[in-house]
Amino acid sequence: xxxxxxxxxxxxxxxxxxxxxxxxxxxxxxxxxxxxxxxxxxxxxxxxxxxxxxxxxxxxxxxxxxxxxxxxxxxxxxxxxxxxxxxxxxxxxxxxxxxxxxxxxxxxxxxxxxxxxxxxxxxxxxxxxxxxxx
Amino acid sequence: xxxxxxxxxxxxxxxxxxxxxxxxxxxxxxxxxxxxxxxxxxxxxxxxxxxxxxxxxxxxxxxxxxxxxxxxxxxxxxxxxxxxxxxxxxxxxxxxxxxxxxxxxxxxxxxxxxxxxxxxxxxxxxxxxxxxxxxxxxxxxxxxxxxxxxxxxxxxxxxxxxxxxxxxxxxxxxxxxxxxxxxxxxxxxxxxxxxxxxxxxxxxxxxxxxxxxxxxxxxxxxxxxxxxxxxxxxxxxxxxxxxxxxxxxxxxxxxxxxxxxxxxxxxxxxxxxxxxxxxxxxxxxxxxxxxxxxxxxxxxxxxxxxxxxxxxxxxxxxxxxxxxxxxxxxxxxxxxxxxxxxxxxxxxxxxxxxxxxxxxxxxxxxxxxxxxxxxxxxxxxxxxxxxxxxxxxxxxxxxxxxxxxxxxxxxxxxxxxxxxxxxxxxxxxxxxxxxxxxxxxxxxxxxxxxxxxxxxxxxxxxxxxxxxxxxxxxxxxxxxxxxxxxxxxxxxxxxxxxxxxxxxxxxxxxxxxxxxxxxxxxxxx
Numbered sequence: 168x169x170x171x172x173x174x175x176x177x178x179x180x181x182x183x184x185x186x187x188x189x190x191x192x193x194x195x196x197x198x199x200x201x202x203x204x205x206x207x208x209x210x211x212x213x214x215x216x217x218x219x220x221x222x223x224x225x226x227x228x229x230x231x232x233x234x235x236x237x238x239x240x241x242x243x244x245x246x247x248x249x250x251x252x253x254x255x256x257x258x259x260x261x262x263x264x265x266x267x268x269x270x271x272x273x274x275x276x277x278x279x280x281x282x283x284x285x286x287x288x289x290x291x292x293x294x295x296x297x298x299x300x301x
Numbered sequence: 302x303x304x305x306x307x308x309x310x311x312x313x314x315x316x317x318x319x320x321x322x323x324x325x326x327x328x329x330x331x332x333x334x335x336x337x338x339x340x341x342x343x344x345x346x347x348x349x350x351x352x353x354x355x356x357x358x359x360x361x362x363x364x365x366x367x368x369x370x371x372x373x374x375x376x377x378x379x380x381x382x383x384x385x386x387x388x389x390x391x392x393x394x395x396x397x398x399x400x401x402x403x404x405x406x407x408x409x410x411x412x413x414x415x416x417x418x419x420x421x422x423x424x425x426x427x428x429x430x431x432x433x434x435x436x437x438x439x440x441x442x443x444x445x446x447x448x449x450x451x452x453x454x455x456x457x458x459x460x461x462x463x464x465x466x467x468x469x470x471x472x473x474x475x476x477x478x479x480x481x482x483x484x485x486x487x488x489x490x491x492x493x494x495x496x497x498x499x500x501x502x503x504x505x506x507x508x509x510x511x512x513x514x515x516x517x518x519x520x521x522x523x524x525x526x527x528x529x530x531x532x533x534x535x536x537x538x539x540x541x542x543x544x545x546x547x548x549x550x551x552x553x554x555x556x557x558x559x560x561x562x563x564x565x566x567x568x569x570x571x572x573x574x575x576x577x578x579x580x581x582x583x584x585x586x587x588x589x590x591x592x593x594x595x596x597x598x599x600x601x602x603x604x605x606x607x608x609x610x611x612x613x614x615x616x617x618x619x620x621x622x623x624x625x626x627x628x629x630x631x632x633x634x635x636x637x638x639x640x641x642x643x644x645x646x647x648x649x650x651x652x653x654x655x656x657x658x659x660x661x662x663x664x665x666x667x668x669x670x671x672x673x674x675x676x677x678x679x680x681x682x683x684x685x686x687x688x689x690x691x692x693x694x695x696x697x698x699x700x701x702x703x704x705x706x707x708x709x710x711x712x713x714x715x716x717x718x719x720x721x722x723x724x725x726x727x728x729x730x731x732x733x734x735x736x737x738x739x740x741x742x743x744x745x746x747x748x749x750x751x752x753x754x755x756x757x758x759x760x761x762x763x764x765x766x767x768x769x770x771x772x773x774x775x776x777x778x779x780x781x782x783x784x785x786x787x788x789x790x791x792x793x794x795x796x797x798x799x800x801x802x803x804x805x806x807x808x809x810x811x812x813x814x815x816x817x818x819x820x821x822x823x824x825x826x
Contacts, residue, residue, distance in 0.1 A: 168539060168542050172351060174380070175380045176355045176384065179359075179379065182379035182380070183379075191677050193677065214679075214683065214686070216377070218359065218373060219688065220369065223680065
C-alpha cells in the first residue's frame, strides 16, 4: 500500500521537475540582414506548456553570421548567474550588466566571473531564412 | 546503531509507552471481521488526505484556470490520472465505508450506553464526509460542478434563513470566483480541521470505553489489538485499497466540458450518493419543496442524533430492538429506491460529438487569419494546444476580431469572420478542449452544407444547441419543412412571406451550396 501510494504520489510530485521541453525550429529572420562577426539581437517567441497553462515565452538570442551560409545563435543568458547580456558595439563585446561578465562576438569568455562561454543553439538556413532550434 | 537514539527520544518523549498503549489495547473475546470497518474508514480518509495534498500542488482555484488545471492533471501530469482517480473514487469508497460502519454499529447495538457520545461524534463525521463530497465536486469547474452547485445553493434557499445561507454558500451575488474560493477553502482547510478533531475524538472515545465486542459476550481470554486485530485490519485495508487502485487505474475520473453558465442544454445530476435527495425533490414540487430539502433530511439526521437516547434498552441483539431495525430498513430501502430511480433518469455524459457546426469550425480555424498567430513561434500557441481559459463570448469575439480586448467594445473590422463563424469556431474549440477524438469523414455534400451552416445560418439560428437564438432552431427543421419549401425560402424569404425578416441567400450561395444545405436541412428530423 505504501509502495503504491509512494509511486503515484511521489511520481506526480517529482516528475514535473524532471520534464524536458520539446525542441522546435523557429524562424529568426533573414540571413541577408545579418552582419559578419556582429551579434544581432532577435526576439523569439517560444510557446510552451507551463503546468496547466500555455505561455508564449520571449527569448532573446544573438545571431552572428560566420560565413555565406553559416549563422551562430548565441543565448543571451550569462553563464555566471543568469542575467541577460547585451551587445556593446563600441567595445565589440557582449556584456553582462550584473557582475561585469564579458564575452566576445562568438560567446567566448573575455573577462569577469562567467565560468563558461555563452550557450549556443543549433541553426540552419532554409530559403534565406535563419531557423533556430530551441 | 539507532537504539541509543531511540532510547534518548523515549526518555524525552515516552513514545514507546504511547505506542504500546495504542497497539496493546485489550480486545474482548470474539472480536472478528465485523470490527475492521472503522479501520478501513480511517485508512481511506488518510488516502484522501494524501492525494488531496498532492492535488493542491497542481490545482488552481480560479474559474479561469480550475478546469484547465484539472485537464493538465488528467492528461499531462505523470500519474495524474490515477492520482485524481484515487481521490475521486476514494470519495465514493468513503461514503460506502462510512455507511457500512454505521450499519455495523447499529446492528451490534454499539451506540448504547456508555458509548452515546462516540456515536454522536460518528454522526458528525458522517455529515463532515458528506460536506467534503459536496464541496469537492465544484472544484473542477466543469459543467457538472457548476450546475450541481447551482442546484445545491437553490436547495439551501428553500430552508430556514434560506437567502442568508445561500449567500453564505455563494460568497457573492452569483456563482463565481468567490464561490469557488470559498468551497475550496472549506474543502482543504475547514473540513479537514473538523474531520481531524472529530476523528481523533471518535477514536479517543472508542479507546476510553473499549471496543463494544460481539453482541453476546463470549468466554475466552482478552487479546491485544496487535497483532490479532491489526492483522485483520491490514488485510481488509489492502483488499479495499486494491479495489480503489483498480478503479482509479481502469476508469478515468469523469470531467465534463468547462462550466458554461450560458448553456441551457445541460442536465445537471449530482454524484450517486446525493442522487436520492435529488430524486426526492421531484416528488415535492412548489410550496412543498422544503419537505424534501429540509424536512426529510432533517428528520433522518435528527433520528441518527437521537438514536442512543431513544433506544435505551440494555439488550444489544437486533431482534430485541424491532423499532430500530424497522426504521433503518425503511431508510435503506427508501434511499436505495430513490437512488435507482435517479440513476434511471440520469442522462449519460459523454464527450460532445462532432456536429456540422463544429465541423465547419475546423475548416475556419485553418484560415490564414488564425494560423498567422496560432503556430509555432507565433504570437498565440498552436490551436490544437490551446486551453479554455476564456469564456465563450470572448472566444467568439476573438475569432471575429483577434485584437479586441473586450467583447462588444467595437464592431468587427471589414472582412472579419461572420457571427456564425464565431459560433462554429467556438463549437470546434469545445471539441478540442473536450478531446472528442478524430472527426469522422463525411460526404463532400455534407461537408459543404456544414460550411454554409457555419458561415451563414448560425448567425441567427441555433443548430444542435449551438449558434444564436434570434431565429427558429434548425435542429429538426426537416420534420416540418420539405426540401422544396426550404429551397424557396432560403433563396428569397420575402417571396414566400412578404414580411419575412431573413435576408435572401439566392445570390449568396452557389447552386451546389444551395442544394447541399437544402438536402442537409430537409434530412434533419
